[in-house]
Amino acid sequence: MxxxxxxxxxxxxxxxxxxxxxxxxxxxxxxxxxDLMKGGALRPSRLVDVxxxxxxxxxxxxxxxxxxxxxxxxxxxxxRDPAFATAYPAVAEALLSGASPQLRNTATVxxxxxxxxxxxxxxxxxxxxxxxxxxxxxxxxxxxxxxHAVLGWSDACIATNPSDFCVPLxxxxxxVEIEGPSGRRDVPLEDFHLLPGTAPEHESxxxxxxxxxxxxxxxxxxxxxxxxxxxxxxxxxxxxxALVSAAAALRIEGGTIRSARLALGGVAAKxxxxxxxxxxxxxxxxxxxxxxxxxxxALAEAMxxxxxxxxxxxxxxxxxxxxxxxxxxxxxxxxxxxxxxxxSDTGVLSHA
Amino acid sequence: MTLSICLTVNGVRKDVMLDDPRVTLLxxxxxxxxxxxxxxxxxRGQCGAxxxxxxxxxxxxxxxxxxSLDGADVxxxxxxxxxxxxxxxxxxxxxxxxxxxxxxTPGQIMSAVGLIREGEAGSDPERIREGMSGNLxxxxxxxxxxxxxxxxxxxxxxxxxVA
Numbered sequence: 136m137x138x139x140x141x142x143x144x145x146x147x148x149x150x151x152x153x154x155x156x157x158x159x160x161x162x163x164x165x166x167x168x169x170d171l172m173k174g175g176a177l178r179p180s181r182l183v184d185v186x187x188x189x190x191x192x193x194x195x196x197x198x199x200x201x202x203x204x205x206x207x208x209x210x211x212x213x214x215r216d217p218a219f220a221t222a223y224p225a226v227a228e229a230l231l232s233g234a235s236p237q238l239r240n241t242a243t244v245x246x247x248x249x250x251x252x253x254x255x256x257x258x259x260x261x262x263x264x265x266x267x268x269x270x271x272x273x274x275x276x277x278x279x280x281x282x283h284a285v286l287g288w289s290d291a292c293i294a295t296n297p298s299d300f301c302v303p304l305x306x307x308x309x310x311v312e313i314e315g316p317s318g319r320r321d322v323p324l325e326d327f328h329l330l331p332g333t334a335p336e337h338e339s340x341x342x343x344x345x346x347x348x349x350x351x352x353x354x355x356x357x358x359x360x361x362x363x364x365x366x367x368x369x370x371x372x373x374x375x376x377a378l379v380s381a382a383a384a385l386r387i388e389g390g391t392i393r394s395a396r397l398a399l400g401g402v403a404a405k406x407x408x409x410x411x412x413x414x415x416x417x418x419x420x421x422x423x424x425x426x427x428x429x430x431x432x433a434l435a436e437a438m439x440x441x442x443x444x445x446x447x448x449x450x451x452x453x454x455x456x457x458x459x460x461x462x463x464x465x466x467x468x469x470x471x472x473x474x475x476x477x478x479s480d481t482g483v484l485s486h487a
Numbered sequence: 488m489t490l491s492i493c494l495t496v497n498g499v500r501k502d503v504m505l506d507d508p509r510v511t512l513l514x515x516x517x518x519x520x521x522x523x524x525x526x527x528x529x530x531r532g533q534c535g536a537x538x539x540x541x542x543x544x545x546x547x548x549x550x551x552x553x554x555s556l557d558g559a560d561v562x563x564x565x566x567x568x569x570x571x572x573x574x575x576x577x578x579x580x581x582x583x584x585x586x587x588x589x590x591x592t593p594g595q596i597m598s599a600v601g602l603i604r605e606g607e608a609g610s611d612p613e614r615i616r617e618g619m620s621g622n623l624x625x626x627x628x629x630x631x632x633x634x635x636x637x638x639x640x641x642x643x644x645x646x647x648x649v650a
Contacts, residue, residue, distance in 0.1 A: 169552065
């Protein structure tokens with residue numbers, strides 16, 4: 136790990152000033168940043184510790200029925216907040232399917248949005264990576280790439296965004312609150328992460344010094360709470376990143392779908408909202424046939440970026456099954472294995 | 488750059504001068520406070536051998552900068568027993584053979600203590616396995632570990648009822 140200056144500002148305003156210097160990075164829990172620094176993939180010259188900034192650790196139910204989540208709320212605290220988990224069960228399920236209990240106890244909401252790809256070539260400083268070192272090339276293109284992107288990738292980068300939390304958040308139109316050198320602004324989470332294009336080093340819309348201070352979910356997002364699930368396919372049951380995941384939510388009235396939400400994880404450099412598939416389901420009956428059509432539409436533009444064509448079919452099956460789980464209804468109690476394909480307590484088909 | 492921090496470790500106040508901000512909580516415990524019960528396995532947050540409680544919550548000590556925990560209350564495996572009287576989780580690990588080589592054991596036990604405090608696993612072995620998924624055991628003593636946690640959880644519930 137490189138040596139760095141450690142700065143602990145007393146306010147958001149001080150933090151923004153301290154982090155506007157070239158080479159500075161914000162430090163929250165550090166569960167991803169310190170890992171990357173230990174391997175030498177990231178070498179910030181200054182860490183600005185925002186983990187204990189006042190006022191950023193609250194979960195506030197808003198008067199309009201929405202919720203505001205401070206950027207320093209810990210993942211486990213959000214997932215365990217009874218009012219939040221009742222209103223947004225798919226978000227709680229996604230949180231509890233991510234990482235390990237130890238990591239969830241410390242990792243923050245803002246840090247989750249800022250976590251870097253888990254592409255091994257990004258971590259390995261002996262490999263070429265355009266994301267880590269612009270212009271260096273991409274060793275993943277001709278390397279071990281069975282877990283890489285099938286949507287929105289470019290020849291410059293085929294990495295995926297590893298977040299579970301962001302997948303239902305994008306499905307439910309979460310808004311990111313940002314404070315920076317030129318004031319405050321709100322950005323829809325769907326527009327927050329960037330696809331690689333020719334400049335994969337630009338991962339989000341954040342400008343130098345800008346800090347995520349919170350997230351908001353609207354009351355409409357809670358209207359899906361009776362039929363909202365997150366399903367995450369992994370290469371081992373627990374403590375693994377998604378190969379493919381989906382957040383699926385429905386409003387069903389009289390046997391007809393009134394509205395649908397769908398986003399996919401593990402398929403692109405950003406959480407992938409599938410609006411065309413959502414539109415197709417409005418007015419349809421919640422059947423496996425309807426969901427199969429929606430899955431085809433959601434993955435219509437998918438292309439393998441390497442040895443990963445199987446992820447396209449897998450993603451379709453995960454979408455279909457996530458909607459079947461959502462139709463069956465949000466479980467009264469969080470499943471023992473959140474978001475797992477191996478949970479058998481909901482009575483739906485056990486094959487994807 | 489010298490940084491002065493204060494931690495409460497196993498109930499004892501420790502004022503520490505850090506000459507380097509890179510020191511993790513794990514390295515502080517092992518190298519500077521001579522508390523080597525907390526183990527360094529992967530040092531990257533993947534194995535759980537370094538699990539300790541910070542302000543009552545289990546975390547990976549390898550991925551926490553000591554300087555950013557200024558003022559925190561830390562409980563390590565050394566602070567768990569009351570003199571010669573083992574913590575019920577420690578006793579349950581012995582009773583159920585929840586280890587072989589022992590390297591992961593301090594982390595397993597601290598993680599189990601954290602899990603029981605979180606109060607969500609109950610008597611469901613599947614919830615205990617999931618709740619302990621941040622701790623790897625290369626000897627594969629998982630069956631004994633799950634039995635030990637179940638047993639310790641049962642004891643904790645009984646104590647709660649009595650109290």
